[in-house]
Amino acid sequence: MAIALPVLFISPLAGWLCDRSGPKVPAVGGLLFSVPFLILLRLPHASKDNEADQVAILCVILACLGTTLTFVIPPSMSEVALVLRERGSGEYGQAYGLFNVAFSGGFMVGPLWGGYVAQNAGWNVLVGSLAGLAGFSVVPVVIWTGGGIKLREMGPHFRCAFKWNRRSHTENPE
């Protein structure tokens, strides 16, 4: 619930940011900022005298993690729609089918990964590996999300989106 609560409040904000600045900024920011919080999750430890402090620390870290991960969801989903719109293809149903495959694939692999690593190597290695995954996935997101680095232009969103669409239609008709 410490993860779920910020999602309730931050999600519309993340969606707004995604609409305003394009999907790359919130995706990269969310992933980058989730790395330190994932690593920090190793901090709370069992102690008899100040257990409430440890729980509070854990809750705060989890809430921060929930916030940062919230910024990753809307870009990944609206990106699917943006790609299809840019390519002029209308296969929304099949693209969202693929999206669901990826999403539920993550939901299938996640518990297995978490279970195996936590059982065999411990909690610290688990949060470290998840941080590594989040850090690694920044790379393709920086390169490709939002239409590639060379096409990316910051500025007024609508004009930018129009220019970017026109260019990608003329420059790389794939």
Add this chain to the structure above:
Amino acid sequence: MAWVTSAMSIGLILGPVSGGVIYQTHGYLAAFGLAFAFIGVDLALRIILVEKKIAVRYTVAPMPNAEESPSLQLHDLARPNEARLHESLTSPPTVAPAHNVWTSRIPTVIRILKYPRLLTALFLSFVQALILSAFDATLPLYLNALFGYSALQSGIKSPFSH
């Protein structure tokens, strides 16, 4: 569009929590009953919803396909959020032109995989779901080992409930 994704992620993340709470307080049948009730509501809403393709038949001039021309697309971007939300809710299943699907011999599902942007988006959602669900599986056990929490305690654990 982002509102849709927000709503979906809220549902996905609140689902386990609410399911766990309902299961603990009202039992097995109640959790399933709620799920079936939601499916019923969803079915009713889907039946009520008039799809664009069908609505077009009853208008005088057929509506132009917004996905085909860039100028309309720009207009589409500039419209207020509610209109776009409505559009994105109603149009995706209907805008797929039939010839687009059938002119290519390769199945569309495979064909659209060649876009690196789409692959990246899929990978992003995969990673995100993986991280969340890894915690779903391990956090209760870890809390149990650390502080001796029960499943429900760790399920509803929040900065406010402690």
